[in-house]
Amino acid sequence: QVQLVESGGGLVQAGGSLTLSCAASGSVFSINTMGWYRQAPGKQRELVATITNGVSRNYAESVKGRFTISRNNAANTVYLQMNSLKPEDTAVYFCKYMSYGMNYWGKGTLVTVSS
Secondary structure, three states, X not given: OEEEEEEOOEEEEOOOOEEEEEEEEEOOOOOOEEEEEEEOXXXXXXXXXXXXXXXXXXXXXXXXXXXXXXXXHHHOEEEEEEOOOOHXXXXXEEEEEEEOXXXXXXXXXXXXXXX
C-alpha cells in the first residue's frame, strides 16, 4: 500500500500562485511516476501534469507555461508550482502514484481561484 498526503491548497486571487505538495509513504517503489490531476465541480477528473523519477514531464495544454511539476526522489515527494492562476483552475487537485501497474490516489486538496 502507498499513502499519499497532499497539502498546499487554498484560496488565491486570479494571477496569484500556489504550490502543492504530495508526500508518498508506505511501499513506494524506486521506479514510479507521480502526478497531479484535478476535478472541477460537475466535470470529470483530468490530467494536470506527471513526472517520472527520471524527471520526464508531461503537462496538460491548459497549464503549459504556467504550472511546473517537480519532485524530490529521496523524499518521495512531488510538487506542483502553479503561477498565473485563473478562475478556471478552481478544482480539487489529486496526487497520483503509479508504479508496476498499481495506482494510488490522494484524498485531494481544494484550490479556489477568485476573479
